[in-house]
Structures are given as structure tokens and as C-alpha cells.
Amino acid sequence: MEKNLNHLEQLRDHILRRIPERRVETIEDAYYFIEEVGFCHLMTDGRDNMPSLYVAVCGRRDVRLPRNVQSDAETSLTWHLKDELARLGAAFYAKQLQNIPTFIALDLVPYFYALYSCSPAFSPQKFSSDAIAIYRSLRRESPQTTAQLKLSSGIEERKRFDKALEELQLAMQVVMSEVRYVPKFTYVWELAAVRFPEQLRKPKRISRQDALRHLITNYLATVRYATARQAQCLFRCSPAETGRALEQLESQSLIRTFAESNTVLLIADEDRLPPRRIDLEKASAW
DNA sequence: TAAGGACGCCACAGGGGTGA
DNA sequence: TCACCCCTGTGGCGTCCTTA
Numbered sequence A: 001m002e003k004n005l006n007h008l009e010q011l012r013d014h015i016l017r018r019i020p021e022r023r024v025e026t027i028e029d030a031y032y033f034i035e036e037v038g039f040c041h042l043m044t045d046g047r048d049n050m051p052s053l054y055v056a057v058c059g060r061r062d063v064r065l066p067r068n069v070q071s072d073a074e075t076s077l078t079w080h081l082k083d084e085l086a087r088l089g090a091a092f093y094a095k096q097l098q099n100i101p102t103f104i105a106l107d108l109v110p111y112f113y114a115l116y117s118c119s120p121a122f123s124p125q126k127f128s129s130d131a132i133a134i135y136r137s138l139r140r141e142s143p144q145t146t147a148q149l150k151l152s153s154g155i156e157e158r159k160r161f162d163k164a165l166e167e168l169q170l171a172m173q174v175v176m177s178e179v180r181y182v183p184k185f186t187y188v189w190e191l192a193a194v195r196f197p198e199q200l201r202k203p204k205r206i207s208r209q210d211a212l213r214h215l216i217t218n219y220l221a222t223v224r225y226a227t228a229r230q231a232q233c234l235f236r237c238s239p240a241e242t243g244r245a246l247e248q249l250e251s252q253s254l255i256r257t258f259a260e261s262n263t264v265l266l267i268a269d270e271d272r273l274p275p276r277r278i279d280l281e282k283a284s285a286w
Numbered sequence B: 001t002a003a004g005g006a007c008g009c010c011a012c013a014g015g016g017g018t019g020a
Numbered sequence C: 001t002c003a004c005c006c007c008t009g010t011g012g013c014g015t016c017c018t019t020a
Helices: A002-015 A027-037 A053-058 A073-088 A106-116 A129-140 A146-153 A158-170 A197-201 A208-223 A228-234 A239-251 A280-284
Strands: A039-041 A092-097 A100-104 A174-180 A186-191 A225-227 A255-260 A263-268
Touching: A002 A208, A027 A039, A027 A053, A027 A073, A039 A053, A053 A073, A073 A092, A073 A100, A073 A174, A092 A106, A092 A158, A092 A174, A100 A106, A106 A197, A106 A208, A129 A146, A129 A158, A129 A174, A129 A186, A146 A158, A146 A186, A158 A174, A208 A225, A208 A228, A208 A239, A208 A263, A225 A228, A228 A239, A228 A263, A239 A255
Parallel strands: none
Antiparallel strands: A039 A100, A092 A100, A174 A186, A225 A263, A255 A263
């Protein structure tokens, strides 16, 4: 098993760009990286078993976020790439996984939307009054800067505003579409349906269970192995839902499972579940 | 009045504390 | 053990305040 895991770690080095020759240096590299992995965290060090743009920028395994993040070249480049990717709309930027800033490749957005979307317009009882106020304000006018949105929604208190915005981001209703540094640092917010109309039109045809199965398949194709608990926590789904998805993947021989003490290990089949491939025709459009 | 310092605004990750 | 909350430190810019 140990030998097998070493082999999988080497595969990960290639896929997650933890080797110098594959490190992300340009906006094109960053776009291709997200297309290859499907979805990734922004600024994590990879210990959470998730692809990370920051790790890909560093191009090595042993990554630790420095204390002085703003004066660090690798961190600055990652932030710059985040700003550019969001501005170009090359990937969906949200706090979708574990409440951590995440980039999602556009082809996977409908699956995330099928799993998490919930609109205040149709389910107002699920949202706080602050979230509904922000959503309505953006329906009247989108996009808006943070300051404009605070004013127009009537929620000036930062803590309340951040919490409400987080609700809407988790429900994939609002996205950050731009970062402005002058005259004042601010984010620009936009309705997700306006920013990504094509991706958010489709999901009604995808069931929640199908979406979860598709996303776990994508996850394991990228990281090659994970524990069942990691897969469950990542997508914030119940053990029963995750269990059903994993059973289906195992019955299709896409993954193999191993039980060790209290841990269930999931390993992607090398032949039946290869890593994602980039759609070069689509990618060249960017 | 000019120069320099202090502070606030922003989002982010990490760490510590707390409660289930 | 885990999830959640709160606080801290971070840079660049504008604004306000203090000092010479």
C-alpha cells in the first residue's frame, strides 16, 4: 500500500503542478491549471488534500504560507492571478468548498449549481433578511462595488454585510467579478446569473445525486486518492448521500475502496478514471 | 502651511478560544 | 474531535490629525 501511495503522490505532483517545470507563472498557466484540476482552492498549502492555485504557483510540495503575505512574491502572484481570472470570467470564483475561496472550471459550474444553488427569489425563508436585501439590490443594479452595495442594501455594518454576502455566495447567487485598487481598494459584486448565464441556465436537468457523483468523480480523478470523510466534508453532503455516490462509482469500477482501522480510503482506477483533459478548442478561445 | 504620522478601508489565512 | 466564531496581521491608498 505504501508503495502504491508513493506512486499516487508522484502522479499528484504532476497534476497539482507541485514540480518546478509545471509551475503556474502566467494567467494562461492558471487558466489551464483550473481546467486540468476542475476546481481548486486559492491560497491553501495543500494539506487539505485539495488542489491549490498557490501551491501550483510555488511549484513544489512543501508549501507554507509566509507570515508577511503581501511582501511574498509567490503570494502576490497568486493574488494577481485571482484578480485576473475573476475579471476575465475564466473561472467561477466563490467560497464553495469548505467555505474557502475556490475556483471552479466553467464546465463544472452547472454541477455545483445543481448541488448548492438556492435563490432568495424562490426560497426566501432560507435566507436572512440581510441576504435578501443585498440580492434585491443587485437585481435592481448589477454590478456594484462593496461600498455601493452596502449603501443600496442599507446594511452598512461590516460583519452583517459580510455574513449576508457569504450566504449568497454559498448559494451561488452572487459572485465577485472584479477587484479595484484605486482610488480605493474594493471588490465588485455581480449576480451569478448575469455573470455566467450559459453555465447557470442548464442545471435544472441535473439531479442533486448526479451532481454529487460527478463532482466526487472529478475530485478523485484529480487528487487520485482521498478518504471517504474528506470527500464528504468537501462537498458538505450527508454521509448517506456521499455513501450512495461512492457505491455507484465503485460499482462502475471507477474507484477502489480500502478500509484501514476507522478510515475508508478511496483510490481512483488508473485506467477507468484518468485525470481531466483540457478541451483545447474551448481553451484556445480564452 | 507643509510635512509626516496615524488610522481606516478592504479580503484573506492562520491561530486561539469555545461549545457541542 | 470537530465546527464555528473572533481576532490579528498584512499592503496600498486616501483621509484626517498632529507637529514643527
